[in-house]
Amino acid sequence: MTTKLKIGWHREHFLSPLLQFADKDKNETFEPVECPGGTGEMQVKLKNGEIDLCIALTDALIAGLANGQNSYKLVGRYIASPLRWAIITGRDSKYNSVDDLKGTTFGISRLGSGSQVMASVLSLNEGWTEEEQPKFKVNGQFKPLRDSVNSGETSVFLWEWFTTKPYVDSGEVRFIGSVYTPWPCWHIxxxxxxxxxxxQTFLESLQPYVQNFNSEKAREKEDIDFVTSYFGHQREDVIEWLKTVKWEEEILQVKESVVRETLRVLAKAGVVKLEAEKLDIDTFVNTEVARIV
Known part of the structure; x- marks a missing residue:
């Protein structure tokens, strides 16, 4: 009996091509393993041998590798465009602007997660001093993060814009800004x-689903129908989101320039040590699977 690959994924619309592939595959060659805690949870599951592969945030994956994690390597690229991270506070909180957040406690899903990395990038972008740097409170999954900003335990947390928008529309939380990644936002x-x-075989089989979802034809209706049906997002939000996102046409590749630039920004933000910029590319990429371009 052939052992099925266990694929970690997070419930976000970006993963729609994988979900379409899973629907067709019917668990014959791989098993999707949902990770509500996002990239941080996937990193833990990789370390514990609970999953074999994941599609996750570029920055958190590269930061983990630069900081000595050895339970995974990059085997491909997935999204070519940046990710818009919303800055989210409680419905009745006292925080109304990014400037109000200096020196406050940010909620994060896990240490080393995208929610923590991007808080550091926000601090870098804003030019905050050492005294103004955010503190961090680990809250795990999306619901406890929302609860923490409403209880006042944390000031804000960062999460993907369109995933959070339904909770803003319902009045549970508020947006007070956003920050974009300075890198293509998802890798494998x-x-x-x-x-x-x-x-390699799995990624070769996934690639046509990614290419189809990325096509102009699918974007006109098929993509919109799938995302609204599966995730329950409003059609107008999905249409708006599709204008901002682009998938990679060739996923079995990793750009060295993307790894280097991500490391440069992460080092500047204090997420990785400065010497990490000089690490060999083989530290980050499994060249038996992915081609470095």
Whole structure:
């Protein structure tokens, strides 16, 4: 009996091509493993051997590798465009602008997660001093993060804009700003103990679903119908989101320039050590699977 690959994913509309592939595959060759805690949870599951591969946030994956994690390497690229992170506070909180957040406690899903990395990038962008740097409170999943800004335990948390918008529309939380990643926002990572051949075969099979979802034709109706049906987002929000996002046409590649630029910004934001910029590219990429371009 062939062992199925276990694929970590987070419930976000960006993962629609994977979900379409999973629907067609019917659990024959791979098993999707939902990770509500996002990239941080996927990193833990990779370390514990609970998943073989994940599609996750570029910055958190690269930061983990630069900081010594060895339970995965990059095996491909996924989204070519930046990610818009919303800055989210409680419905009745006293915080009304980014400037109000200096020195306050930000909620994050896990240490090293995208929600923490992007808080550091926000601080860098704003030019906050050492005294003004955010503190961090680990709250785990999306619901406890929302609860924490409403209870006043934290000032804000950062999460993907369109995933959060329904909770803003309902009045549960408020947006007070946003920050974009200075890098293509999603990559694919896999455990070194997983078969390189199996990983490659899986990615080759996923690629047509990614290419189709990225096509102009699918964007006109098919993509909108899928995302509204599966995730329950408003059609106008999905139409707006599709204008901002682009998938990679060739996923079995990793751009060295993207890795280097991400490391440069992460080092400047204090997320990784300055010497991490000089690490060999093989530290980050499994070249048995992905081609470095």
């Amino acid at each position: 990572a896999a455990s070194p103990s997983a078969s390189s051949q199996k990983i």
